[in-house]
Amino acid sequence: MIKRFTVMLLLAGLGAIFAGLIQNYVPDEELNLTAAYYAAHTAKDIGAANIVTAIIVTYRGLDTLGEVTVLFLTAAIIGLVLSQGNRQQQQPQRKLPPPGELLVTGTRLLLPLILLFGAYVFTHGHLTPGGGFQGGAIIASAMLLLLLSNPLKRFSHRLITVVESASGLAFVIIGLLGMVWAGGFLDNRILSTGTFGELFSAGAIPIIYALVGLKVGAEFSSMLVSLSETEEL
Amino acid sequence: MLATIAMITGFLLILIGLYGALSNRNILRMIVAFTVANTGVNLVLVAVGYMNGRTAPILNDAIAAGEAISRIIDPVPQALVLTAIVIGVGITALMLAYTYKLYQTRGSLDIARHTELKW
Numbered sequence: 428m429i430k431r432f433t434v435m436l437l438l439a440g441l442g443a444i445f446a447g448l449i450q451n452y453v454p455d456e457e458l459n460l461t462a463a464y465y466a467a468h469t470a471k472d473i474g475a476a477n478i479v480t481a482i483i484v485t486y487r488g489l490d491t492l493g494e495v496t497v498l499f500l501t502a503a504i505i506g507l508v509l510s511q512g513n514r515q516q517q518q519p520q521r522k523l524p525p526p527g528e529l530l531v532t533g534t535r536l537l538l539p540l541i542l543l544f545g546a547y548v549f550t551h552g553h554l555t556p557g558g559g560f561q562g563g564a565i566i567a568s569a570m571l572l573l574l575l576s577n578p579l580k581r582f583s584h585r586l587i588t589v590v591e592s593a594s595g596l597a598f599v600i601i602g603l604l605g606m607v608w609a610g611g612f613l614d615n616r617i618l619s620t621g622t623f624g625e626l627f628s629a630g631a632i633p634i635i636y637a638l639v640g641l642k643v644g645a646e647f648s649s650m651l652v653s654l655s656e657t658e659e660l
Numbered sequence: 661m662l663a664t665i666a667m668i669t670g671f672l673l674i675l676i677g678l679y680g681a682l683s684n685r686n687i688l689r690m691i692v693a694f695t696v697a698n699t700g701v702n703l704v705l706v707a708v709g710y711m712n713g714r715t716a717p718i719l720n721d722a723i724a725a726g727e728a729i730s731r732i733i734d735p736v737p738q739a740l741v742l743t744a745i746v747i748g749v750g751i752t753a754l755m756l757a758y759t760y761k762l763y764q765t766r767g768s769l770d771i772a773r774h775t776e777l778k779w
Contacts, residue, residue: 434682438675445671454663455711458729462736466728470719478717478732482739494743501750505757556718560746624720643746650753657760 474620475553475629483558484632484639488602488613495595495642502591502646502653506584509653526576534576541569549640553629559636563643570648574655582652591645594638601631601638666707673700687762687769691755698748702741709737 458466465478465486475481483491549562573580605614615635621628677697681690710733717735719728759769766773 431683434679437682438679441678442671442675445675449664449667449671452664452667455734458711458732458734462734463729465735466717466732470728476719478719478728478735479738479742482735483742487739490743494746497747498750501754505753508757508761554718556716558742560742564749647749654753654756654760 470623473615473629473632474623475615475632476624477553477555477558479556480553480558480632480636481629484552484635485613485615488635491639492598492602492613495598495639495646498643498646499591499595502649505650505653509657523579530576534572538569538572541572542566545569545640545644546637549636550633551626552636552640553632554624554626559639560643562636562640563645564647566640566644567647567651570651574651578655578658581656582648584649584652587645587649587652591642591649594641594645598635598638598642601635605631662712663707663710666710667704670700670703670707673697673703676700685771687759687771690771691752691759694755695748695752698744698751702744702748705737705741705744709734 457463465482469475469478469481473481473485475485545562545565545568547562548557548565549559552558552562570582601617602613604617606612609616613635615630615632618630618634620630627633674697677693677695677700680693680696684690684693714731714733715723717728717732717738719732723731762774763769
């Protein structure tokens with residue numbers, strides 16, 4: 428009883444703070460200094476139509492590198508935590524019912540389309556809403572569909588690791604090339620910024636985002652595979 | 661107006677999530693509650709960047725590069741929220757993995773059965 432009362436008291440206090448925040452909130456009429464800089468300089472300097480992408484990949488590229496590192500650590504820790512113990516490949520105790528006709532055919536039909544859509548989203552990150560993280564998540568959803576249609580399916584951890592490390596390494600190398608050929612680490616102008624609004628424009632952004640997409644897709648897939656392997660059959 | 665509604669919804673989601681995390685005893689339910697609170701935080705952050713009568717920060721035929729400053733909303737919160745969502749997925753996956761290990765050691769998902777950290 429006293430526990431519930433404490434929880435309610437805490438939430439009421441937080442609610443009061445939030446109410447005060449909302450009441451005194453005055454929306455900006457103008458962009459603040461940082462945002463105005465990004466709005467004014469993105470098209471000229473970076474050549475990306477999507478300003479959010481320009482911020483993530485170029486202006487704040489180092490943060491993105493840190494972010495994919497955090498994701499890598501997460502995937503690695505999940506693999507470590509879940510791998511101890513029941514590693515032995517146990518045979519299923521009971522006979523699994525076969526997956527339905529609709530699920531199997533639907534998976535075969537949808538899988539290439541989902542992969543294609545994921546690749547589209549991460550290669551067009553500098554033009555449309557989307558990018559490496561979203562595209563990677565879509566690719567991982569294709570892996571999830573495969574696992575749903577066949578829970579016994581085992582993916583090669585080695586392949587996932589190779590894709591993941593190779594794209595991470597290429598990401599860092601492109602960043603370092605920016606220090607040699609352009610203004611600094613992860614500068615996208617090592618390639619020409621091209622025609623504004625074309626697919627091959629915005630310098631290295633499409634390449635970096637494709638690498639981020641592969642890396643994120645591999646990391647999410649590795650999490651899914653690790654979690655699915657704990658399933659007791 | 662729209663930003664205020666989004667903000668109120670976000671704050672409500674945070675409160676609902678915290679209530680769920682504090683009042684449930686099942687660890688899986690706590691994780692779900694945390695993701696609800698996480699969504700609330702993201703919604704509030706995006707709402708802060710919204711400005712009345714402006715459009716998404718993507719330049720195309722409708723918005724020329726020159727007039728971007730007066731036409732687009734603040735792109736910085738959107739970039740931050742993208743990061744927050746991705747890290748949120750990682751945190752949720754970690755919580756689920758640890759929950760699985762806890763279940764293996766105790767055979768129960770009730771938080772009251774895990775007394776090692778209790779004082």
